[in-house]
Amino acid sequence: MTQKTIVITGGAGFVGSNLIRKLNSRGQSNIIIIDNYxxxxxxxxKDCQFIDYITYKKGISHIEEALSKHDIDAILHIGANADVLVKDAEIMFNANYEHSRFYLDYCTGREIPLIYASSSAVYGNSSNCIIDNAFEHPHNVYSWSKWMFDKYVLANMHAFESRVIGLRFFNIFGMGEFHKDKNASLPHRFYSFIREKGFIDLFDKQIERDYVWVEDVCDVILEILTDSSLENGIYNLGSGNPISHxxxxxxxxxxxxxxNVSADTSSLIKSIPMPEELLNSFQFHTKAEELPEIVSRHTAHNKEKIRKYVNQLIDRSTI
Incomplete structure (x- = not known):
């Protein structure tokens, strides 16, 4: 039986590389990665199996030409410019809106599935994280670019003959995010603070967010890919159980x-003032709501998973 060929954008990144490893473990190696070098x-x-690697830096025409050499069965569009400090809307919208529209048009034109990553950032500091315009309050260029593509998808959903599923990722943690620096997950950053500075500096504001394990995220995506019971639409992908900083x-x-990474002392957590420039562009509360069963079944017990991840980080540091 011939393997399906799956495109994964952002395939060398955090979520994308975890998806590839999970597919490889299931015997799937006909994978095309789209990312930068x-x-x-x-x-x-390094230890993943795939058949082609395409840079997105040369633009949409280059991607389209490179894909024409393959018979594509599905696209998992995970890649994005997620740097919330980018202020140039042209740069951000080119990466997150124009490229996303290309993948949508490519998939719907060929009637193949598109599963894409949206973001909980579109909610801003809304009191509820519900997929409804009334609760969507983007507050930086990144979240506006994600919101814009979601609006385009929803406006055209009635015309899609093939599967189109958007997933609003909440805060994802797990192995494979070492390259993300300041954009790494909070468990990773806090562990790094202890290793590098000997303590965690914590903003002096009440912050509570929803965290979800990358393993669960990948399981949800791949189950959606193989199970057609979930209707076309946009869904939250989080745990539904926020944790304070x-x-x-x-x-x-x-x-x-x-x-024994650190001594048991009360000085391991230190409170610091939040910079003024962050106050109007920072999410203070997120909680994934109205989760479909295919998500909630995978994403429970996130505190135990965070503990497991911290221990994975410790193990990695001692190799």
């Missing part, structure tokens, strides 16, 4: 103390 990210796919810091400290 970043040496740090290439480490993520303070509780996250305490959890990371507990695991570090257990593993």
């Amino acid at each position: 970043d040496e740090r990210k290439l480490l993520n796919i 303070r509780a996250m810091a305490e959890l990371v400290v507990e695991e570090c103390v257990k593993r």
Whole structure:
């Protein structure tokens, strides 16, 4: 039986590389990666199997020409410019809106599935994270670019003959995010703070966010790809159980103390003022709501998964 050929944009990145490993473990190797040539990210796919690698840096025409050499069965569009500090709307919208429209048109024109990554950033500081315009309040160029594509998808959903599923990712943590620096997940950053500075500096504001394990995210995506029961639409992909920054810091400290990474002292968490420039572009609360069963079934018990991840980081540091 001939393997299906799957395109994964952002395939050398955090979620994308985890998707490839999971597909490889299931015997799937006909995978085309679309990403840039970043040496740090290439480490993520060193042990992965795939058949082609296409740079998105040469533009949409180059991507289209390179894909024409293959018979594509599905696109998992994970790649994006996620740097919330980028202020140039042309740069951000070219990456997150124009490229996304290309993949949508490519898939619908060939009647093949498109599963794409949206973002919980579109909610801003809404009191509810519900997929409805009333609760969507983007507050930076990144979140506006994600919101814009979601609006385009929803406006044209009635015309799609093939599957189109958008997933609003909440805060994802897990192995494979080492290249992300300041954009890495909070468990990773807090662990890095302890290793590098000996303590965690914590903003002096009440911040509570929804965290989801990358393994669960990949399981959800691949189940949606093979199970057609979920109707076309946009869905939240989170745990539904937010954790405060303070509780996250305490959890990371507990695991570090257990593993003798740090001494058990009260000085491991230090409060610092939040910079003024972040106050109007920072999400203080997120909670994934109205989760479909295919998501909620995978994403429970996230505190235990965070603990497991911290221990994976400790193990990696001791190799």
